[in-house]
Amino acid sequence: MPSPLERHPTQQFCAPWPLFWVSFFVRVLYVTLAHTFRFKAYNDHFQFGWEMGRIARAVATGFGYSDPFTGHTGATAWVPPLYPLILAAVFKVFGVYTLMSGWVILTINSIFSALTALTTWEIAARCFSLRVARWSGWIWALYPAAMQYAVRWVWDMTLTTLLFSCVLVMALRMRKIGEDRSESYQGAMSTQWLLFGLLWGLIALSNSTLLLFLPVCGLWILWGATDKVAAIRGAALSSLIFLACVTPWFLRNWKTFHAFVPFRSNLGVEMWAWNNPTANGVGLGAPIEPNARDPRFMAYAKMGELDYSRHQGKLAENYIRTHPGRFALLSLKRFYFYWVSPAHPVDDHPFVEGGRELNYCFFSLSGLMGLGLAMKNRMPAADLFAWAFLLLPFTYYFVNVQSRFRHPLEPLIAIFSVYLFQSATRRRKLIRAEA
Numbered sequence: 160m161p162s163p164l165e166r167h168p169t170q171q172f173c174a175p176w177p178l179f180w181v182s183f184f185v186r187v188l189y190v191t192l193a194h195t196f197r198f199k200a201y202n203d204h205f206q207f208g209w210e211m212g213r214i215a216r217a218v219a220t221g222f223g224y225s226d227p228f229t230g231h232t233g234a235t236a237w238v239p240p241l242y243p244l245i246l247a248a249v250f251k252v253f254g255v256y257t258l259m260s261g262w263v264i265l266t267i268n269s270i271f272s273a274l275t276a277l278t279t280w281e282i283a284a285r286c287f288s289l290r291v292a293r294w295s296g297w298i299w300a301l302y303p304a305a306m307q308y309a310v311r312w313v314w315d316m317t318l319t320t321l322l323f324s325c326v327l328v329m330a331l332r333m334r335k336i337g338e339d340r341s342e343s344y345q346g347a348m349s350t351q352w353l354l355f356g357l358l359w360g361l362i363a364l365s366n367s368t369l370l371l372f373l374p375v376c377g378l379w380i381l382w383g384a385t386d387k388v389a390a391i392r393g394a395a396l397s398s399l400i401f402l403a404c405v406t407p408w409f410l411r412n413w414k415t416f417h418a419f420v421p422f423r424s425n426l427g428v429e430m431w432a433w434n435n436p437t438a439n440g441v442g443l444g445a446p447i448e449p450n451a452r453d454p455r456f457m458a459y460a461k462m463g464e465l466d467y468s469r470h471q472g473k474l475a476e477n478y479i480r481t482h483p484g485r486f487a488l489l490s491l492k493r494f495y496f497y498w499v500s501p502a503h504p505v506d507d508h509p510f511v512e513g514g515r516e517l518n519y520c521f522f523s524l525s526g527l528m529g530l531g532l533a534m535k536n537r538m539p540a541a542d543l544f545a546w547a548f549l550l551l552p553f554t555y556y557f558v559n560v561q562s563r564f565r566h567p568l569e570p571l572i573a574i575f576s577v578y579l580f581q582s583a584t585r586r587r588k589l590i591r592a593e594a
Contacts, residue, residue: 208246315366
């Protein structure tokens with residue numbers, strides 16, 4: 160008689176719920192005891208969500224999706240709408256920039272981060288082993304660096320990371336990675352394709368930079384289907400769901416700006432802010448200060464968001480064209496900051512910053528080495544994950560980079576780091592056994 164595991168093989172990939180609850184309570188406990196929900200009132204609480212906080216305030220107080228800096232400057236598409244609307248709902252119920260709103264939004268972040276522990280477990284279990292899954296899941300649950308954006312930052316990182324890890328889980332399920340693929344396997348079901356499109360639609364409305372990975376992920380799923388016709392029909396359904404998610408935002412932007420603004424409007428501003436004669440590759444601070452006396456803000460308010468962004472984009476384009484060598488150097492610096500040493504304020508304590516850099520660099524190296532080992536050993540989905548490592552940072556190399564931009568990759572970095580050291584441990588045991 161087959162065991163329950165044999166009757167239901169996918170059960171072995173399900174993370175235990177205590178993993179979620181421990182992850183969640185540790186984060187909320189830290190938020191509560193460390194008072195990280197008490198954001199500084201400087202610059203009219205700008206650190207409470209920065210531009211997203213300003214937009215959420217405008218939505219909650221009846222001004223619509225607008226005003227990302229200071230005053231009433233009109234409609235905006237500075238950032239995609241998903242997280243600002245979540246924050247606006249919190250402001251509407253618990254008050255704008257209140258302590259309770261701070262605690263609630265960081266608690267919501269903690270839910271997103273704790274759920275990511277479950278997806279991290281399943282990715283590792285499907286592609287490697289339960290032992291790797293166990294270590295990876297609990298590292299994500301308890302490692303301070305993995306929870307920092309959940310407990311301190313009012314921004315989209317934890318939401319985007321959860322959605323991206325859900326996409327990876329869905330892709331593995333659709334390819335039946337880790338399962339016994341019988342000859343009757345034809346490919347992903349329509350429901351799975353529907354969820355795949357929905358997840359990517361939500362990602363597009365949270366952090367559209369990750370969309371570079373969408374074509375690769377979709378083609379990877381299609382490649383594994385034996386019934387290509389059914390798979391193409393499923394992909395078409397997924398595309399329709401994706402378009403249904405993003406089209407209202409496109410239409411709103413067209414109606415507001417009388418121009419095609421697909422996801423966000425600030426690329427030109429970002430390009431010039433971090434690619435100019437005084438740029439050094441360190442992208443700290445905001446490209447526009449929320450100060451009525453700041454010349455950049457004054458130009459933004461006078462010209463309007465779209466015209467100002469186009470103007471700044473032309474400045475960046477001219478500078479890059481006339482200084483290609485310096486642009487290449489800045490891009491190399493951003494590559495370094497993404498993987499080796501996060502950009503940081505110069506007044507940080509050297510011991511604190513040294514420990515942060517060592518930790519950051521160590522996990523980058525161990526994650527990349529683990530990925531390389533997985534590809535060498537032809538582990539399941541290693542090629543898909545390699546594309547994620549290649550594409551997710553790509554845009555940031557040429558525009559701006561901060562350590563938080565790496566967060567969607569960090570569940571994979573944790574998994575590959577565990578796989579690397581687990582493989583080294585097994586190898587040492589084999590050598591001892593043979594001696």
